[in-house]
Amino acid sequence: MQETTSAASPSRRELNKQATRNAISAAALKLAREQGPGGFTVDALADAAGVSRRTFFNYFPSIEAAVARPIEEFLDAAFSRLDERPADEPIVDAVMATLGGDMSREQMAVLCEVYAMTEDSPQLERMQLQLWNSAQQKLEDGLTVRLGAAAGELLVRALAGSLVACAKAAMRTAADSAAGRNPDPQSFHNHLLESIGLLRSGFNINGINHDPKDS
Amino acid sequence: MQETTSAASPSRRELNKQATRNAISAAALKLAREQGPGGFTVDALADAAGVSRRTFFNYFPSIEAAVARPIEEFLDAAFSRLDERPADEPIVDAVMATLGGDMSREQMAVLCEVYAMTEDSPQLERMQLQLWNSAQQKLEDGLTVRLGAAAGELLVRALAGSLVACAKAAMRTAADSAAGRNPDPQSFHNHLLESIGLLRSGFNINGINHDPKDS
DNA sequence: GGCAAGTTTGCATTGAGTGCAAGTTCGGCC
DNA sequence: GGCCGAACTTGCACTCAATGCAAACTTGCC
Numbered sequence: 001m002q003e004t005t006s007a008a009s010p011s012r013r014e015l016n017k018q019a020t021r022n023a024i025s026a027a028a029l030k031l032a033r034e035q036g037p038g039g040f041t042v043d044a045l046a047d048a049a050g051v052s053r054r055t056f057f058n059y060f061p062s063i064e065a066a067v068a069r070p071i072e073e074f075l076d077a078a079f080s081r082l083d084e085r086p087a088d089e090p091i092v093d094a095v096m097a098t099l100g101g102d103m104s105r106e107q108m109a110v111l112c113e114v115y116a117m118t119e120d121s122p123q124l125e126r127m128q129l130q131l132w133n134s135a136q137q138k139l140e141d142g143l144t145v146r147l148g149a150a151a152g153e154l155l156v157r158a159l160a161g162s163l164v165a166c167a168k169a170a171m172r173t174a175a176d177s178a179a180g181r182n183p184d185p186q187s188f189h190n191h192l193l194e195s196i197g198l199l200r201s202g203f204n205i206n207g208i209n210h211d212p213k214d215s
Numbered sequence: 216m217q218e219t220t221s222a223a224s225p226s227r228r229e230l231n232k233q234a235t236r237n238a239i240s241a242a243a244l245k246l247a248r249e250q251g252p253g254g255f256t257v258d259a260l261a262d263a264a265g266v267s268r269r270t271f272f273n274y275f276p277s278i279e280a281a282v283a284r285p286i287e288e289f290l291d292a293a294f295s296r297l298d299e300r301p302a303d304e305p306i307v308d309a310v311m312a313t314l315g316g317d318m319s320r321e322q323m324a325v326l327c328e329v330y331a332m333t334e335d336s337p338q339l340e341r342m343q344l345q346l347w348n349s350a351q352q353k354l355e356d357g358l359t360v361r362l363g364a365a366a367g368e369l370l371v372r373a374l375a376g377s378l379v380a381c382a383k384a385a386m387r388t389a390a391d392s393a394a395g396r397n398p399d400p401q402s403f404h405n406h407l408l409e410s411i412g413l414l415r416s417g418f419n420i421n422g423i424n425h426d427p428k429d430s
Numbered sequence: 431g432g433c434a435a436g437t438t439t440g441c442a443t444t445g446a447g448t449g450c451a452a453g454t455t456c457g458g459c460c
Numbered sequence: 461g462g463c464c465g466a467a468c469t470t471g472c473a474c475t476c477a478a479t480g481c482a483a484a485c486t487t488g489c490c
Contacts, residue, residue, distance in 0.1 A: 013436065013487060020437095041476065052439050057478065125348075126341035133344055154388045158410040159418050161380025169372035176368070195373040202417040203374050228456060228467065235468095256445065267470050272447065 021059055024049040028066035029110070037067055037121040064127040067117070070110045071128055075135040082142050091146060092196055095139075095163050100189045109183030112175035136164040166195035236274055239264040243281035244325070252282055252336040279342040282332070285325045286343055290350040297357050306361060307411055310354075310378050315404045324398030327390035351379040381410035 027049035031040045045063060046056040060066040078098045085094040118125040139160040147156065170191035177187060242264035246255045260278060261271040275281040293313045300309040333340040354375040362371065385406035392402060 011488085016437085016486090042478090043476085054439055054441095054479095055437085058438080062477080122345070126345050129344040129348055130337070130341050133340075153391070154384055154406055154410055155413055155418070157384035157387060158381045158413055161384055162377035162414060162418070165376025165380050166373045169369055169376055172372060173369045191369055195369055198370055198373055199377060199414075200417045200419075202415045203370070203377070226457085231456090232468085257447090258445085269448095269470055269472095270468085273469080277446080 020049075020051060020055070024051065024056060024059055025066050025069040028063060029070075029114075032067045032117060033113075037064070037117045037124045062123070062127070064121070064124045067124060068114060068127045068131060070107070070114055072131050074107070074111055075131055079135050079138040079142070082139070087146060091143060091159070092163075092200060095167075096192065096196060099167055100192050103185040103188075105183050105185060108174075108185040108188060109178070111171070112178045112183060115171055115175045116179070132164060132168060136160050139163060162199055163196070166199050167192060169195050235264075235266060235270070239266065239271060239274055240281050240284040243278060244285075244329075247282050247332060248328075252279065252332045252339045277338070277342070279336070279338045282339060283329060283342045283346060285322070286329055287346050289322070289326055290346055294350050294353040294357070297354070302361060306358060306374070307378075307415060310382075311407065311411060314382055315407050318400040318403075320398050320400060323389075323400040323403060324393070326386070327393045327398060330386055330390045331394070347379060347383060351375050354378060377414055378411070381414050382407060384410050 024045070028045055031045055031048060040063075042056055042063060043053055045066070046053040049056065056066075060069075065072075078101065081098040081101065082094060085097060089097075114124075115128070118128060137160075140156050143151070143156045143160055170188055173191045174184070174188040178184060239260070243260055246260055246263060255278075257271055257278060258268055260281070261268040264271065271281075275284075280287075293316065296313040296316065297309060300312060304312075329339075330343070333343060352375075355371050358366070358371045358375055385403055388406050389399070389403040393399060
């Protein structure tokens with residue numbers, strides 16, 4: 001009855017579940033690489049993962065969810081780390097610290113790869129949009145706590161949305177430049193830094209007149 | 216033959232198609248109100264719209280697409296109007312002008328209503344996220360033209376994403392306050408104005424220390 | 431060993447989405 | 461008008477996603 005969820009629960013059952021989960025998403029990624037996302041059926045995936053079709057649905061609600069799991073885990077990890085940041089740290093820095101945190105080259109590669117598959121599958125695209133959206137909602141919760149009642153809902157939402165937009169932009173740009181073969185977590189980190197810097201300054205760049213007045 | 220039917224394309228076929236399309240999305244909205252989005256089948260919807268199931272799929276790929284049509288049309292209209300704005304107008308103002316343009320009280324009500332249904336149906340939520348996303352891509356295209364080569368892809372993406380985030384925040388906040396019964400396009404307009412003002416200033420509000428340095 | 435709770439699996443059912451071909455309506459043309 | 465080709469609708473058939481259910485199986489605990 002060790003209720004120690006997640007880490008450090010060597011329960012056989014828990015380990016088996018994790019193994020199954022990993023087997024399924026690994027098989028999903030493999031098939032998505034070979035035949036494109038949406039280019040195979042649940043039966044094929046369940047078969048490749050060594051489980052029954054029914055069991056697949058016990059773990060994931062759809063193929064897309066299985067393929068997008070790396071993204072989900074990345075976002076979950078990033079935005080749950082946000083709670084651990086000092087409460088008086090500027091939001092922008094906290095987001096940088098959590099999103100741009102340590103990441104292996106391989107992990108970044110998978111992230112970009114899955115992100116790029118969006119082009120070939122509307123289903124997968126929607127799934128990812130939903131994941132980013134729920135990340136934004138977590139961020140809103142965090143922001144509400146940090147900024148307190150002084151910040152209105154509108155501000156919290158607009159700010160959270162803008163920050164997530166910056167992160168997405170950084171991810172997309174990193175994925176683009178990694179098209180050849182260059183996962184590079186550092187590139188993502190730099191893009192993130194740059195886009196958040198832009199946001200910070202209200203996108204007012206000296207040489208560009210997209211917002212000449214009011215500054 | 217031409218019975219002086221107003222303008223544009225008075226073709227009988229075209230009119231019929233529009234009528235069918237409208238009948239379907241009207242029926243979809245009606246059923247979504249009564250039984251919740253996702254609370255009815257395509258058969259029921261086709262029946263309510265007075266067409267065959269197969270015909271429904273000739274017009275919409277899914278129930279959610281039919282329900283979300285008002286949002287799609289709003290976004291399409293808003294972002295196609297963007298092309299018509301003077302090229303030297305500041306982006307922010309152009310977005311305000313197109314998004315906050317003339318809108319009837321009823322239209323605003325429907326928009327908020329559909330937006331609010333998001334809570335009850337993940338499918339519908341994803342559909343709307345996709346619509347906002349494609350709106351963002353149109354905005355990126357527009358921005359690329361306006362800002363020229365001087366603006367990098369990262370800036371364009373982050374800026375477009377932030378602007379759309381502001382619009383979404385304004386819409387959501389308007390929908391929230393309209394929960395009782397108060398569609399009010401003006402409220403949306405004001406929220407939009409406010410959130411974009413925040414964006415413009417880099418979310419640096421005097422009394423709030425969420426970003427104390429670097430300004 | 432053996433019971434209880436958790437997991438997997440097969441089976442059956444509903445319903446989404448698509449291709450196809452036959453029927454129906456529309457537009458243009460003599 | 462009457463006819464032809466194009467566009468549109470519809471029924472049919474088929475694949476496959478997704479979920480409930482109950483029987484088998486595994487694991488944890490005494």
